[in-house]
Amino acid sequence: MMTLTAADGHKFQVFEAGNVNAPRGLVVVQEIFGVNQHIRNVAERLAGHGYRVLAPALFDRVAPDIELGYTQEDIKAGLEARAKLPAEKAMLDLQATAGAFGAGKPLGIIGYCWGGTLAWACATQTPLFKAASCWYGGGIAAQKAAKPNCPVQMHFGTEDHSIPMSDVEAIKAAQPEVDLYVYAGAQHGFGCEARPSYSQKDWELASLRSLAFFAEHLR
Helix, strand or coil: CEEEECCCCCEEEEEEECCCCCCEEEEEECCCCECCHHHHHHHHHHHCCCEEEEEECHHHHCCCCCECCCCHHHHHHHHHHHHCCCHHHHHHHHHHHHHCCCCCCCEEEEEECHHHHHHHHHHHHCCCCCEEEEECCCCCHHHCCCCCCCCEEEEEECCCCCCCHHHHHHHHHHCCCCEEEEECCCCCCCCCCCCCCCCHHHHHHHHHHHHHHHHHHCC
């Protein structure tokens, strides 16, 4: 872990993976469960493909060391923590994380669940990233009219009960330039090995698509 400071003076922890001198960087944005083992696994896997990866602990603004699992109690705690954190404060931390890579390094951002929504926000509200991959971001539909500043890729499951397909279709209609993929039979969190909804085949395909997307745009 490393410590960064946001523009408003808030200090927060960041999980770091990969070579600090890697030519390309990725920011991994957490779900509502903190920078837990799943997010650390994601960061380590991406680092294995030649990236320096940083995953900021956004919940440090609520309380230090929030790291949750996937029980109903954990979901309740995660939702409560997210409700206490204004989106603009999370954006300050993500901007500070991007700044930690230094000037000149091409950066991508990838987020899951809440992090998928924040990755879309970063793509549309900042010029910091050259590519954004958003996995099952439940809040994207409410921001579907925003204009992205970089190429964006999205991943949704047809059986995601928290993101109806009507939302996915609305996003697709509003953002025809976005690479939007839908996985038949996949549920919310299909890319998380710790969830009952995990789908290995869909995770593998979405991961390959994300890696190819970043390889193309982070040159």
